[in-house]
């Protein structure tokens with residue numbers, strides 16, 4: 001099943017022209033700077049903004065095809081929408097706010113059970129509270145639950161964590177991961193926070209100036225040197241693996257394919273799936289296997305490409321560890337020349353540090 005969209009609108013000083021072909025599964029992140037057109041795209045998907053000459057289809061359902069006079073109004077689209085700020089009814093308690101979501105759908109059409117959603121989002125202890133007595137993170141969890149209880153075919157989330165401080169954000173992210181693992185509802189997630197996107201998304205659409213610059217599975221898009229600079233905090237690659245053990249010296253081990261990555265001690269149990277982000281600036285390259293180094297994570301790799309970095313004198317080198325896993329290394333062009341690093345070259349990748357997401 002796929003989501004196919006074509007949106008075009010010209011506004012004063014801004015043209016949006018996007019063609020999207022997305023999988024109707026998992027989390028797709030729309031990532032771009034402020035003013036790049038993410039919200040306009042989301043509002044167009046919801047039908048809140050009717051853009052001329054546009055088209056939208058999810059699975060076999062066409063919600064908009066202006067060339068054939070089709071436009072399904074927003075209230076007839078099975079969509080859940082979560083905004084930056086949770087807009088709960090202040091006079092109703094959490095339970096009544098949730099029921100409001102569910103009542104919009106006839107009992108026979110409900111796809112999700114209320115008790116399951118309450119459990120997934122950890123809302124049981126909050127049911128009798130009024131919205132005023134909730135933290136920002138709790139309010140947002142209620143808003144997400146309310147949207148899910150309308151049994152949407154598609155969940156749209158517009159910067160759902162951007163109004164929360166770092167601690168609240170960290171509190172809510174595991175809930176979003178659980179939703180992802182346990183519910184089959186596709187999510188389109190708008191964000192300009194690279195850490196959120198790399199942690200949650202399966203698919204990534206990079207938007208710049210109203211246009212799609214790149215789209216595809218997140219690991220693949222991140223490796224594309226051309227787009228590395230659109231990710232505003234620097235080029236990086238993602239490693240996804242399972243905690244395979246807790247080691248001495250306050251360290252844990254993450255297995256990915258036939259490799260193991262040593263991390264600072266993690267609280268997660270063995271077997272827990274985890275994503276890490278490896279910044280290209282934290283990866284260096286040796287021609288021979290280093291033994292006398294303080295760096296613990298050293299992998300044999302093959303250079304698959306060498307491209308220009310963000311600044312003059314910088315190169316981005318893609319290193320292939322195996323069929324599934326690549327790393328990006330940011331090197332000086334001087335080092336690339338001195339070590340004669342070229343595609344096909346067998347080298348050793350040293351990973352200085354890893355951001356656990």
Ligand SMILES: Nc1ncnc2c1ncn2[C@@H]1O[C@H](COP(=O)(O)OP(=O)(O)OP(=O)(O)O)[C@@H](O)[C@H]1O
Nearest residue numbers: 011012014032033034035036037038039040041192
């Ligand atoms: N109703 C409107 N009429 C005219 N211009 C608009 C309208 N809505 C948005 N714009 C303009 O369209 C451009 C894209 O806005 P949009 O809100 O989609 O960007 P965004 O990527 O979501 O930004 P942000 O992250 O700041 O929310 C901006 O230049 C904005 O000023």
